[in-house]
Amino acid sequence: MAEQSVGHRMQLPHINRFLITIRMTAGLATEEEDPDSQDLSVENSAIDRPVQAEGKPSFKSRSLLSFFSWFRRSKTQRGQKKKLGLPNIGNTCFLNATLQALYSLPSFCADIMGQEALWSPKTKTSLKLQRYFGELYKARQGRSSYHGKRRLLRSVKSSLAVYNEEYKEGFQQDAHEFLMLFLMGMKMQGETQQGTSTTPDYVCPTLNFEFKLQCVRTCSSCGNKVYQEEEHNNLSLDLSSCLTDSLALYFKASELECTCWQCLGPQATVSRGFLTLPRVLVLHMKRFCHDGAELRRVDDAVCIPPVLSLASLLEEQQDVLSSPGGSKTSPLAKPLPSSASVDQLESSGDRDRFQQGASVQDHSVQSSYHLSAIVSHLGESIDCGHYISNVAEGHGGEWLTLDDSRVTRTDEATVLRDREDTAYLLFYVLSGAGEGDPAPL
Structure with missing residues (x-):
């Protein structure tokens, strides 16, 4: 009888391991509770952890049956934000913050994901940046592991190193310069694809940003x-x-x-x-100016409107x-x-x-833009700082703050107030130019 009791006690660690795995999957357990977890740094300790929601049942006070029932009901809602964070693979906050802003643009993402047949891993393609962007898009939806994200982010950097050798190193880069290089590389790869492909219907996603x-x-x-x-x-x-x-x-x-x-x-x-x-208007705020031989950061506050109308400006430009x-x-x-x-x-x-080709039209509707994302620079200088992004979640005033692997909820009023003196890149989407809508150009 004593041996049997010992046997049952010896099985308890396996039961505990099973329960902890379930709790971690649901976001109810921390990495510290996982006996097999890696010794992660403070920065990445919250990797892929779901955004915490209110009303979660106490695991200790519920049976496994009721827990699984609750888990199934809330799986869809939690899964949408389960793995939105991107790991920092070494001074890559500039890359993560900018990519998160791009993922907030429905038309840009739709143009890439809608042409997956041209860049999928099973296809020989010139569209490398679109492939890595698309695979990361899937990874953010929970279809890939933490290590898979790291591999894809390294692939993005390697692709850009073809155009700028600095991306071979682990140095911090400017978020605006990264965005311009990323769009340039994507456009050049698209031109190569068009020159060799038999699919004349290819649409370059960078058209979303272009205007004259x-x-x-x-x-x-x-x-x-x-x-x-x-x-x-x-x-x-x-x-x-x-x-x-x-x-x-x-x-x-x-x-x-x-x-x-x-x-x-x-x-x-x-x-x-x-x-x-443009379908997406990107505004770069000049927060760095030359002070002798050095670049100095400018902390002046700029009021950021949630809706930007160009009607009066266009009227003046006639x-x-x-x-x-x-x-x-x-x-x-x-x-x-x-x-x-x-x-x-x-x-x-x-x-x-x-x-x-000229005609005068009413711009009151077609020239209205709504704010979709902000990339902010936090720090004292271009060489010493950190990039984060804030992205709108639908049209209900809810926003997310994405700081590498950490994802937290916020609201529009807080974002507009807190980012007045840190906003570096602003992404405005033309009203009516959402997913599947043609740009009224």
Whole structure:
């Protein structure tokens, strides 16, 4: 009888291990309770832990049957945020925060996931960055392990090292520069894919961010105007008290020293305006400025509106967008061919085509953007700091804070207040351009 009791006691660790595994799966146990867990650092101790929700039953006071019943009912809700965190693989907070912002953009993710047949691991493809982004997208939905995420993040860095050798090292990088490099690499890989693929319907996801500005250079002496298109995928703004003021400052006319080809005048005025609107408007806040030989961080607060309307700005730009013949263009009208040059714009034929493609439209609805994500820089300098992201969760005012592997809930009011002096990248989505909706360009 004594031996039997000992046998039962010897089986208890196995039972405890089973119960702990169940509790960890449900988010009710910590890593410290797992006898087989790795000795993780403080930073990664909460890896893949579900966002804590209220109303969880006490495991000790419920039977296994009632626990499993509750687990099945809440599995869908908890699973959506179960593994949203991304592990820091060595000074990669800039990468994690920016990727989390991109994952908050439905149209961008839909363009990638909807073309999985072109980049899946079973397919020979040039779309490496889309493959790693798509596989990470699945991993965030709970379809991959912590180590799988690390492998995919390393693959992203390795792919970018082809364009910038600094990504071979473990140094911290600038989040804005990473975003530009990531989009450039994705676009170049897409062009390669289009050159070798028999699928002409391929759509490059970077189109979500691209738009065109018209630059008008007016001679201060004779008034001669030269028109030129500029392609952009973001705007870098100087800091002011309000984001709308920063935008207005960007489009404010400026003086430029140049020689007029007609009268040889030495100076001109340069103005810009939107020719097309992007589906996703990325605004880069200039939080670093040169102080001698060093870059100094600027902590000025900027009021961030949850909804950004460009209607008044577009109305003011109508004079800038006037064609050489005097008619006005619209940011939603058909723009000039991308191959058109400044010299081509001087011919009468191109002037006529420019006027034919122009139309004045109501921008009150189509030019409204809602805030989807913020990437913030916390720290004193570009060499000493940490990046985190805040992303909107639907349209109910709920937000998430994503700090590498840690995911916590917050709300819109808190985000807008706390990020006034730390916001570095702002992601605004054009109203009506959600998942599956065409961009009204």
